[in-house]
Each structure stands twice: as structure tokens, then as C-alpha cells.
Amino acid sequence: MASQVFFMNDRANSLAESIKFKAVKVFRDAGLGELFSPGDWVGIKMHFGEHGNSLSLRPQYVRSIVEEIQRLGAHPVVVDCTTICFNEYSSRATRTDMLRTAARHGLTEETLGCPIWICDGEFGEEEVRVEVPHGVYLTHSYMGRGLKYLDAMIVLTHFKGHPMGVFGGALKNVGIGCGSKRGKLCTHLLNHPLYGIRNWGINQQAAQAAAQGPHPNGVDRLMKNCPFDAFRWENNTLHFDREKCQMCGACFGPGLFAGILQPPPEIMLLWAATIPDAFSAYVHAIGKDKIGYVTYAVDLTPWCDCVNWSDKPLVHNLGVFASKDPVAIDMACLEMSEARAVVPGSKAEELGFAEPGTERFTNCAGFAGVSQWAQINSAIYNGLGTSEYELIISSPVADDTEFWMKPYTPENPWGWVHRKEHHKIDWKVEPFTHRDLQFSMVDMSVKPKGKVAEREL
Ligand code: SF4
Structure with a gap:
């Protein structure tokens, strides 16, 4: 049976047509208020954006949902978990840094109107192991323990591209975002016994080229950012003491993007599939029928809010969606983004995918040539929902009082x-x-x- 997805575009000429209030209206039309009761603690899962990213969700997009949950008598709390330290200037890899970054993006208890919980502790150590009931690849993952205290959750998502998942929607917001540090290492397969960082190859030519730069050059930074001193530079060669490597992920950015570390191709092909696997584990632990989805499909950048910049969006804004089905809502965003005109001067135009009907995320976002449908197909296999949906065009509230x-x-x-x-x-x-x-x-x-x-x- 097809799922219902409620939608309104981002045109506005009145208070009721403001996109933040359209978000409340689609929330209501999708019946998301039925997922919790007065007095419940309702998490709002969002992504604060990495330092330097400028198009992550604005505070006012969140506040209207906070106030709607309060109107219904429940206690909203904005939730997220720390990230892996994936480069030398990670800005959300400790609870303290994550709150600092959120504040720099205007996201504080005062602006949001509710508390913020970082659910896996200062260094990601507060976690629970959770099983994947019917995964494509993963059998288990690790979730921020604080999420277990929620009675329900609204997944508030910024829809955009993602280098590993190919697109970042509701599935990715939970599948990556609700993982503790160890959970994120699982979904990225960085601690995998075969494909994990400990077994990545070294491109000595790239290392030698990086070592030519003024100090601290790319090799200096790679070595110094490893908390376990697993790299050495001797005789114009980068040595990797693999037995020292704890597979923490801190060399991921400086090693991968400089071409110094070479992951096996399998890892990149599996990334899109592991996101719904982990999603399944997390939502089953929280309560699969207690989770609703609201997605702002605006500022559809090629890459995720976890990078330190925001490229020009690929396509023009779509609007705001709501559903009880995470697969259907992501599918609706993908299909509408295919049909939409591209933004002139965007990466989509530059790469020749300006024609409506082209898969903008397959061709402009993922860096491993993976299809944008891989994440959707994995989610269907996991039993998380259906890609078949009825798109229902909502209308703004009649009385904006x-x-x-x-x-x-x-x-x-x-x-x-x-x-x-x-x-x-x-x-x-x-x-x-x-x-x-x-x-x-x-x-x-x-x-x-x-x-x-x-x-x-
Ligand atoms: S080499 Fe291993 S221990 Fe060192 S930063 Fe990379 S993953 Fe962490």
C-alpha cells in the first residue's frame, strides 16, 4: 500500500504561508501529533551543521516544530549525537564542541525554545548496542544512550546530497545521526575487520607530493591528527604502524581527500546500504511507530551539512514534506528534485545534468558512482517503509492567529x-x-x- 506524503512548496505571501508554518501544517496533516501524548518527551532529531557550513537548518525552521509539540502538551528536546573526528578541524566530535558549533549557527536553548541533548556523552562513550533485525549488511550498531529516554521522535531533516549516502534525507538523519561515535564507525565501515582504516593502503606518491608543502604540510597534519601515533615519516616514505591503529577515524579526512589513504572499493559501495541498516536498529530501539518525519527540501546542496562549506544548491527549493514513512518521504524528495530545474552555475549544470529527469544526486553528489536509489532499496529491504507514495498537496492554515x-x-x-x-x-x-x-x-x-x-x- 502506498504511503501518504504531505507537501507544500516554498512560495509565501502571508504569515500562514511562511515555510516554518507550512512545516507545522504538514506536520498536522500527516498526523504526527498522534505519535505522542501530553507529558511525553519528544526528541527533534536535527543536524546542527559542521563549522563553515552555511546552509544547515536555520533555528526558526526548528522553533515552529518545538512550539507545535509544546502546544500539544509534550516536552520537546532537540537531540543529536557526536560525530567521528573525521578531520583536523572537526567541530562536532565532542559534546562541548557540538554545542559550541550549534550556538555559532544560532541554535541554543534560548533560540530553539527547548533543551538540547547530545545523547552519546562528551566523547561518544554513552551508547547502547542495538541489533539490526533484517539488514542488508550490518547486524548491529551503537546508538546514543540518551535517545532511549525519548517517548517519541520527530526527525527534522534538511534534504541535500551526501558524498557517501549519495543523498542525505530522513534515512540518513537517523541512520548516521543517531549513532554514537562507535555507531558512526560501523555505518562508515571504518572499524570493519577487512575494510576498516587499519587495512587501507597508502599512496606513497601522494604522500611524497603532500610532504613537499611547507610545514605543517599534509603529511604533518595526517601524522599529528592521529591520537595513537600510527604514522611515521622516514626516508621519504609514510609508514603506517597498523598495530597501533585503533580505527578511530581521525585520519579519514586528511588521508582520504589528499589521496594518501586508499580505502578498498567495497567500502564505498556499501555505505549507502549501511545507513538504512543502522536506521532500522535505532528506530526499533526508540519505537518504530513513535517516529514522524518533517523534511525541509530547501538549499539542496551537492554535499551534506557535515562538510565545512555549502556549495551552490543543485536544484531550486522544493518546499516542506511530512510523513510517517521515512522511505516514502525521501523518495518524494528525490523524485521532485529530478523533475526540478537546476540552479544556473551549480555543479549539476557544470557536470551536464541540467535536464529534468536526470538523477542529480547519483551524478553530482556521491563520490563512488553509487546510485541514489541504493539507500532507498536498502531501506525497503530493511522493512522501513515503501517507495510508493501518494503526494498530497496541503494548504496553509486558514486562521494564522x-x-x-x-x-x-x-x-x-x-x-x-x-x-x-x-x-x-x-x-x-x-x-x-x-x-x-x-x-x-x-x-x-x-x-x-x-x-x-x-x-x-
Ligand atoms: S591511523 Fe588509526 S588510530 Fe590513527 S587516526 Fe587513523 S584510524 Fe585513528
Whole structure:
């Protein structure tokens, strides 16, 4: 049976049409409020964005969902888990750093209107092992222990591309995001007995090229970022003391992106499949029928919010979706992104995938040539939902009173609330002198001279 996915686009000309309130409306239309009861602790799983990323979810996108959960009498709490330290400047790999990064992105208890829980402790040590009931590859993973205290969860997602999963939607928000550090090592297969980092090859040519740079060069940084001193540089050769390697992942970025470390090809092909495997373990531990999904499909960048930048989006904004089915909601986002026009100058245009009907994420996001459907097919195999869906176009609320910022209401509008102060203000107008109009309106509409030159610095 097809699942229902509720949708509204991002056009707006009124308060009720603001996308943050459209998110509340699709939340209601999808019946997500039925997933919890008054007094319940309801997690809002979101991604805070890595330092330098500029298009992760804005605080106001989250706040409207926080307030909706509060209106329903429950206790919202924004949740996430620490990341692997995957480069020399990871900004979310400890609880302290994650909260600092969130604050730099405007996400604090004050702006969100509810507490923030980092659910796997300061260094990811607070975790529980959870089983994958019917996975494609994984049999188990590890989840932030704090997530076990939730009564329900709303997965609030920014839909975009992802270098390993090919796209980052609701499945990835949970499948990667709810994992503790060890869980994330599992989904990335970095601690795998065969494919794990301990067994990765070394490209000595790339290492020698990196070592030519001024200190601290790429090799210096790779060696120093290993907390276990597993790398040595001797006789113009990078040595990897594999028995020292604890497969913590800290060399992943500096090693992989400089081409110094060479992962086996199998690992890249499996990444998209392991995300739904881990998703399955986590949602079964929290309560599969207690989880709802709201996705902002805006700023559809080629890569995820876990990189330190945001490239120009591939396609124009889609809007906001809600569903009880994580597979259907991701499928709806993928299909709509295929049909949408690309953003001029984007990577999709640059790589020749501007035509509607082309798989933008398969061709512009994943770096291993994996299909954007791999994650969906793995999720179906895991029994997480269906890719067949009915898209239901919602409409904004008819009465926007509840969305007014308090204390203002139609009965108590701003001018009424502040009338006493108005009577204390000196409104007298000074003598209003003016010149004769120096320009005609026709002259004012003429475009003035602009750019005189362009050059690269
Ligand atoms: S070599 Fe091993 S221990 Fe060192 S940073 Fe890489 S994964 Fe961690």
C-alpha cells in the first residue's frame, strides 16, 4: 500500500504561508501529533551543521516544530549525537564542541525554545548496542544512550546530497545521526575487520607530493591528527604502524581527500546500504511507530551539512514534506528534485545534468558512482517503509492567529498593546522643510553605471 506524503512548496505571501508554518501544517496533516501524548518527551532529531557550513537548518525552521509539540502538551528536546573526528578541524566530535558549533549557527536553548541533548556523552562513550533485525549488511550498531529516554521522535531533516549516502534525507538523519561515535564507525565501515582504516593502503606518491608543502604540510597534519601515533615519516616514505591503529577515524579526512589513504572499493559501495541498516536498529530501539518525519527540501546542496562549506544548491527549493514513512518521504524528495530545474552555475549544470529527469544526486553528489536509489532499496529491504507514495498537496492554515508572536493576537494587536506608550511619545513633527524634487521619476528609473572591470585576485 502506498504511503501518504504531505507537501507544500516554498512560495509565501502571508504569515500562514511562511515555510516554518507550512512545516507545522504538514506536520498536522500527516498526523504526527498522534505519535505522542501530553507529558511525553519528544526528541527533534536535527543536524546542527559542521563549522563553515552555511546552509544547515536555520533555528526558526526548528522553533515552529518545538512550539507545535509544546502546544500539544509534550516536552520537546532537540537531540543529536557526536560525530567521528573525521578531520583536523572537526567541530562536532565532542559534546562541548557540538554545542559550541550549534550556538555559532544560532541554535541554543534560548533560540530553539527547548533543551538540547547530545545523547552519546562528551566523547561518544554513552551508547547502547542495538541489533539490526533484517539488514542488508550490518547486524548491529551503537546508538546514543540518551535517545532511549525519548517517548517519541520527530526527525527534522534538511534534504541535500551526501558524498557517501549519495543523498542525505530522513534515512540518513537517523541512520548516521543517531549513532554514537562507535555507531558512526560501523555505518562508515571504518572499524570493519577487512575494510576498516587499519587495512587501507597508502599512496606513497601522494604522500611524497603532500610532504613537499611547507610545514605543517599534509603529511604533518595526517601524522599529528592521529591520537595513537600510527604514522611515521622516514626516508621519504609514510609508514603506517597498523598495530597501533585503533580505527578511530581521525585520519579519514586528511588521508582520504589528499589521496594518501586508499580505502578498498567495497567500502564505498556499501555505505549507502549501511545507513538504512543502522536506521532500522535505532528506530526499533526508540519505537518504530513513535517516529514522524518533517523534511525541509530547501538549499539542496551537492554535499551534506557535515562538510565545512555549502556549495551552490543543485536544484531550486522544493518546499516542506511530512510523513510517517521515512522511505516514502525521501523518495518524494528525490523524485521532485529530478523533475526540478537546476540552479544556473551549480555543479549539476557544470557536470551536464541540467535536464529534468536526470538523477542529480547519483551524478553530482556521491563520490563512488553509487546510485541514489541504493539507500532507498536498502531501506525497503530493511522493512522501513515503501517507495510508493501518494503526494498530497496541503494548504496553509486558514486562521494564522496561533502563529502570531505573543502577546499579539487579533483581539490585542500591536497598536492596542502599546497604546499607552504611544501616548507618552512626543509625536510633534518639526517644521518639514524640503527641496524641489531634483530628479524626475523617469530619471530615477534609469540604471546607473555599474561594473567597470573584473579580475581575479
Ligand atoms: S591511523 Fe588509526 S588510530 Fe590513527 S587516526 Fe587513523 S584510524 Fe585513528
